Amino acid sequence: MSVEISIDLGKEVLERVLRRNVDEAVIRLQERVYELIVFDNGVLRSYGVSRVVGIGIQVFVNGFTGYSYTSSLSRESIESAIDRAVKSARTLALVAKPRKFAEVSNVKGFYKTSYSENPFSVDSSEKISLIKELNINAMKKPGIVSALTRLGCERDRRVIVSSKGIEVFNEVTMVGLSHMAVAKSGEIMERVYDQKTFVGGYEKIRSFDWMSFVDEVNDLAVKASMASAPKAGVYRAVVDNELIGLLLHEAFGHASEGDSVLYNVSVLKGRVGEKVASESVTIVDDGSVEGGYPIHYDDEGAEKKKTVIVDKGILKTFLSSRYVAGELGIGLTGNARAQDITFNAIVRQTNFYMLPGDAKVDELFEGISEGIYLRGRGAMGGQVDPSMGTFTFNVGPSYIIKNGEIEKLVRGVTVSGNILDVLKNVELVANDLKVSTSVFGGCGKASQLVRVGDGGPHIRVSKIVVGGE
Structure with a gap:
């Protein structure tokens, strides 16, 4: 008989754990289904559907924690996982120092992505036909020498129940399509990749103009292969939504994760209250921004709200889990996240982005x-x-800018520097906030991959190092 994950099942497991004379317990239940179709140069390279289901059990004993999981929902497997978690916590008590954990509020909540068409109910032949057509048409375009097109669908259902009174349900369904085109002009080859992901059902795939999306990627690859590289140097620059999101997430966001601060591997350590960016820069981590990946509760059951990391240039706080918040003496931000039940939660970003300003992009x-x-x-x-x-x-x-106008396309562009210098050099922030996520990838840390979102508005910086010829 199959057993479905639910709050009731979580409460049943919690009751069994609390019989073991533990101080506290957190029960995590998860079911994740992922479908990926890949067409490569006109050939169906892969079509796979994977499923992860199971229960993770974390116990607290005298300031120590133990974690275990099982991918079987049988009574025997759950009992064995409980045994391992309790034994782990009691063993740690013999060799380590107790940890401090911030208190978490008892919250009861429910979130489920709304959609009109379940992507996993759509016939596979229809999905394959869409990707095949897009991929084959790309290969017909003059100048394109290689094309890779993918369709992804995911449903991730998570339940958290704890002895602190937490009972939360979070289910995210999303769909997306990605395309990579490689163009060649003479001896120059240029690769361009893009993807579009929607939080919702298959109706999002049906309503989007994917042919135009793929054509744009193909055209850009061809034009880039015929373009020259920019001259290396220090430039005054306008940075678009996608790139500022990438820079913030990778170079600043990871430094703002409290475990990086705790373990002395963050450039932001000891700088709370200091100016780390221009006054026009405000940076947040938000679990429910439009376009991002929805995280209303983290994997410890803490409610995820908008966290202001930088307020008008001033560093305010770090992202935290219960452990990090307790050790650093900061507020709990709801950023304890795990790839799945096979991992314990660590501090991760959700949707990390810069708030928009008042300027128009043209300005x-x-x-x-x-x-x-x-x-x-x-x-x-x-x-x-x-x-x-x-x-x-x-x-x-x-693109090269001359006298306030876009002059020509350039390829092979690299940027480098220090993120604090870049943020301090921000001159102007536009009003066009854009945040996006991806069903095809995410953020990697400590061998775990989690879905995230990033973005921001267009910004102008007084100087940034650009590589080229």
Whole structure:
């Protein structure tokens, strides 16, 4: 007989755990289903559906915690997991120092993504047909030498029940499509990638113009392959929504995670109350912003609200879990997150972004005699060091600015520097906030991958280091 995860099941397991003479317990239940279809150069490369289901059990004994999980919902497997968690906590008590944990409010809540068409009920042949058409059409475009198109669908259902009175249910369903095109012009090859993800059901896929989306990626790849690289140097720059989101998440967001501060690997350590950005910069972590990944409760059951990290240039606080908040003596922010029940929760961002300003995007270009418009579409990652605040990123095809106007496309653009310098050099912030998430990836940390969102408005910075020729 199949057993479904629910608050009632969580309460039943909690009752069994509390019979073991523990001080506190948190029960996490999860069921995640993920479907991925991949077309590569006109060929169906893979079609897979995976499912993770199980229960995670965390117990607290005299300032120590033990965690265990089981992917079986049988009574015997759950009892064995309880045994392991309790034994782990009691063993730690023999060799380690007790930890401080912030108190968490007893909250009862329910969130479920609303949709009109369950993506997992749509026939697989229909999904394959869509991706196949998009991918094959891309390969027909002159200049395109390779194309990879994917469709992803996910439902992640999580239940948290604790002895502190927490009972929360969080279910997120999302769908998306990604496309990568490689174009060649002479000896130059340029790759452009983009994706679009919606929190909702398959009706989001039906209502979006995917042919135009893929065509735009293809066209940009072809044009970029024929473009020159910019001259390396220090530029006055306009940075778009996607790129500022990437820079903030990677170079600043990880430094704002309280465990990085606790373990002395954050450039922000000891700087609360200091000016770390220009007065026009306010940065938040928010679990329920439009366009982002919805996190209303973290994996400790704490309610996730908007957390102001930087307020008008001043560093205010760090992201925390119960342990980090207790050790650092800061507020609980609801940022304890785990990839799934096979991991214990650690401090992670949710949707990390800069708040918009009052300027219009066009105003950001005014007064730039010679500069660069840095675009995030096609950005393929890079390197960051949160302990120093330094970064190097390969960004998407961008544009040279001359006398306040966009002059020409350039390829092979990299940006580097220190994120605190960049934020202090912000001159103007536009009013066009955009935050996005992805069903195809997320943020990696400590061998865990979690869904996140990032973004912001267009900004103008007085100087940033750009690599090229």
